[in-house]
Amino acid sequence: MTIDEVVLLLKASQSTGLTTLQEIVLRSSWSGKTYTNIACEADYDEERVSKIAAHLWQLLSAFCKEPINKSNFRQTVENHRLSKAHQQLVKEFNKAATAISLEFPSGPVSLNSRFYIPRLPIEELAYAEMAEPGSLICIKAPKKMGKSSLILRLLVRANNQGFRTVTLDFQQADKAVFASLDTFLRWFCAKVSRELELEPKLNDYWDEDMDSKVSCSIYFQQYLLSALSSPLVLVMDGVDWLFEYQEIAGELLLLVRWWYEQAKGVEVWQKLRLVMVYSTEILVGIKQTQSRFNIGLPIKLSPFTKEQVLDLALRHGLDWTDGKNVESLMAMVGGYPYLLRLAFYHLVGKGGLEGDLEQLLQQAPTEAGIYHEYLNQFVLVLRDEPELQDAFYEVINATNYVQLPALACKLQSMGLINLEGDRSTVACELYRLYFRQYLKM
Missing domain, CATH: 1.10.10 (Arc Repressor Mutant, subunit A)
Incomplete structure (x- = not known):
């Protein structure tokens, strides 16, 4: 069985189908992600993810007639074929659903997805800026607004242009990394080195008698950037999350500002193209008066417009051209991409709700709702x-x-x-x- 067959089988066999969290756990476990990663990426509690997973393994064990757990899930299920009874069950389920191949709205929208709504002219502005020597792009948006989808496309464009790329997600770092500014900057440099497949040589460039920021800058200038024959796109995700560690956050922002200014006159720094991703306004000067971090190209991802929601509906095979259903859905969830895609997924992909927008909206703010x-x-x-x-x-x-x-x-x-x-x-x-x-x- 494929993962899509697994999901279909469970949807068809359970009277209540699959919940949003159950499908996330299945697909993420199939990809080899840990419960910790699943909980972090999907914004769910890890204990809840673990309990949901245990129930799913019980269901699949009954279908496959052998024990299934997280460690053997994919290997075991891939070796099983749907029985004739299960094939008929899935076939009947599919009759009640659309012929459209749906994508569950979890994580970045894949590159070849028909459900990705372009952010014009934002994307072209970002691509053009990234091509500029020493550029800095600041992408701001709340959670579930499409930042990861945009970043994915930026990285693909960078790779296609022959650039090197590194992504650092500060939320994934161990707590010990933030013990001090020096510890953090050493981790920062070592992490970038390994992502570039370069041997970390911190001790060759780190001077305990100097400021940690100076050592970090020397390491980038004399080792990392000098070793590269092409530009480096460095994505720093979850920047605002760093403000749990105020001293580190403030010093990092000052460091980024200095690198950006150096690129105006020092050729080696022009290889560095920075992308900072965050969910709320960034302020600098924490120890003194605060001011906005206002350098580089600011990009703000806004909710979808009515026209974009209509486009998304059409991509799901829904004829909402009169605009009334678009207005009704947006009156409930606004233009928030994740909320909209989850609604369309259930409207089109679940036979019991297919086309029944009124029912979905009535249930939306309740325990019976999809949200x-x-x-x-x-x-x-x-x-x-x-x-x-x-x-x-x-x-x-x-x-x-x-x-x-x-x-x-x-x-x-x-x-x-x-x-x-x-x-x-x-x-x-x-x-x-x-x-x-x-x-x-």
């Missing part, structure tokens, strides 16, 4: 942070806007609110309706 698993994760996070919960609860109950100077940026990075200046409003009606019910239960 419950996703939204419940926010409930768990907010309950662990009472001040953040109270601030968000104030926003969802406001008739106008709310001013939240201390907490607005974090709520914005989570994608829960829109922030214009110091004015906070709830991101979409789905959030208002759902969190009013479940946030303080």
Whole structure:
């Protein structure tokens, strides 16, 4: 069986189908990802991921008539063929679904996907900037807004142009990395070295009598960049997450600014093309007055427009050209790409909901809705942070806007609110309706 056959079999055989989280666990486990990685990438609790997985292995063990667990899942299932009874079950299930080959909305949208909505003119601006010597691109958007999909396309374009590429996700680093600025910068340099398949030679360039930033810059200039015959595109993902470690974050931003300025006059620094990815406004000068990090090309990913949502509907085989269904869906979830794609996935791919937008919207802010698993994760996070919960609860109950100077940026990075200046409003009606019910239960 292929992973698609596994998913179809479980959908067809279970009266309730598969939940969003169950399908993520199946597909990610098939790809060899750990429960920790799955939980991190999908924004779910690791213990919950583990429990969901254990239930799935029980179901598959019954189908295959032999024990299945995470370690032998793919190897065992690939050697099994669907029985005639299971083939008939899947065939009947497919009759109730569309002939369109759907993609479950999890992670970056694949390069050859028909469901990717181009971000014009943003993409072309980013491609052009990346080709400029010593460039810096700053991509800002809340979670689930399409940053990873755009980054994937930037990296492919860079590779096609013969550039070297390295991606650092600061959320994936061990906590010990952030023990001090020196420890962090040594990890930073070693990580880039290994990604470039170069032997880390930190001790040859690191001088304990100098500032750590100076040693890091020397390492990049005299070793890493000098060793490359082509430009290096260095993507730094989760930059705002670093602000849990304020001293390190502030010093890194100052370092990036210095590298960017050096590229204007020093040829070797022109090989470096930086891409910084974050979810909320970045401020520098943490120890003194704060100001916006305003160098390089700023790119802000906004929610989809009505025209883009109509395009996405058509790509799913839905004739919504009169615009009424587009307006109804956007009235509930706005233009948020993940929420929209999950709706289309269920409208088109699940026979019980096919074409029934009204039912989907009625259930959306409830436990029976397609968004419950996703939204419940926010409930768990907010309950662990009472001040953040109270601030968000104030926003969802406001008739106008709310001013939240201390907490607005974090709520914005989570994608829960829109922030214009110091004015906070709830991101979409789905959030208002759902969190009013479940946030303080």
